[in-house]
Amino acid sequence: MTSKTHWEAVYETKAPDAVSWYAPHLTKSLQYISSAVTGNDAAIIDVGGGESTLVDDLMKAGYRDVTVLDLSAKAISVAKERLGEAAGSVKWMCGDILDTELSSDLYDVWHDRAVFHFLITDQLRTRYIAQMLKFLRPGGYAIVGTFGPEGPPKCSGLEVARYSASELHGTLGKSFELIDSTTEVHRTPWGATQQFVYCLCRRR
Numbered sequence: 001m002t003s004k005t006h007w008e009a010v011y012e013t014k015a016p017d018a019v020s021w022y023a024p025h026l027t028k029s030l031q032y033i034s035s036a037v038t039g040n041d042a043a044i045i046d047v048g049g050g051e052s053t054l055v056d057d058l059m060k061a062g063y064r065d066v067t068v069l070d071l072s073a074k075a076i077s078v079a080k081e082r083l084g085e086a087a088g089s090v091k092w093m094c095g096d097i098l099d100t101e102l103s104s105d106l107y108d109v110w111h112d113r114a115v116f117h118f119l120i121t122d123q124l125r126t127r128y129i130a131q132m133l134k135f136l137r138p139g140g141y142a143i144v145g146t147f148g149p150e151g152p153p154k155c156s157g158l159e160v161a162r163y164s165a166s167e168l169h170g171t172l173g174k175s176f177e178l179i180d181s182t183t184e185v186h187r188t189p190w191g192a193t194q195q196f197v198y199c200l201c202r203r204r
Helices: 003-013 027-036 054-060 073-089 122-135 165-172
Strands: 043-047 065-070 091-094 107-113 136-147 176-187 193-203
Touching (some): 027 054, 027 107, 027 176, 027 193, 043 054, 054 065, 107 122, 122 165, 136 165
Antiparallel strands (some): 176 193
16 A cells, blocks of 8 residues: 555545644744744745644734645545635645655745654655755744654554654754754543654754
8 A cells, every 4th residue: 555545545535623633723833933923924835734723823813825735635524614715825735745746846844743753764855854954045034743662653653763863853963953942742532642842943
C-alpha cells in the first residue's frame, strides 16, 4: 500500500473528528504564526493540512495568502466543503511534500503538524528538509510539530519518529535557528493523551 492509498483510506473511512490528531483549533500553531509574521499578506503553507481547521482560523484572522497541501484528495475536499465560499480564497494542492513543486514564490511560514514524524529514515528527512530550503524564504519561519519523546510509537498504524525539541531542531539542521519550543499534551477525541513537541525556527 502506498502512502497516498493509506491516507485516502483513512480519510474515506473516518470522520474528521474521529482521528487521533483532531483538534478544534491549533492554538499553539496560531500563536506561533501570529508571532512570526506581521500583517496579513504573509505567504503561509500548511503541509499535510488535510482536514485540519488551521486554514479556517487563518482565513478568519484575515490572512490572504494561504496554501494547504495534503497527500489525500479526500481530506482536501472535506476542508473545502467545510469552508464553503471561503475555500475559493485558499490555494489547494494535492501531492507528496517530498517531491511536489510548490510555487515560484517563496513562503514566509512553513507549518507542519504531524507530517515530519512519519519520516522515519534519514533519506526521507533529507528530502523533506531540501523542500523546506527550496521553498521557504531566507528569514522565513518553520513551525514543525511532532510526537514528543513520550508520544506514541505509532499513529494510524504507521511507525513514527519521536523528538525532543533539541532533537527536532538538530534534525532540521544548521540552516534553522531555534526561536522557541513547546511541549503540549494533546487529548484525542476518545480521551487518550499524546505528547507533542513544537519548534518555531527561523531560516538563517
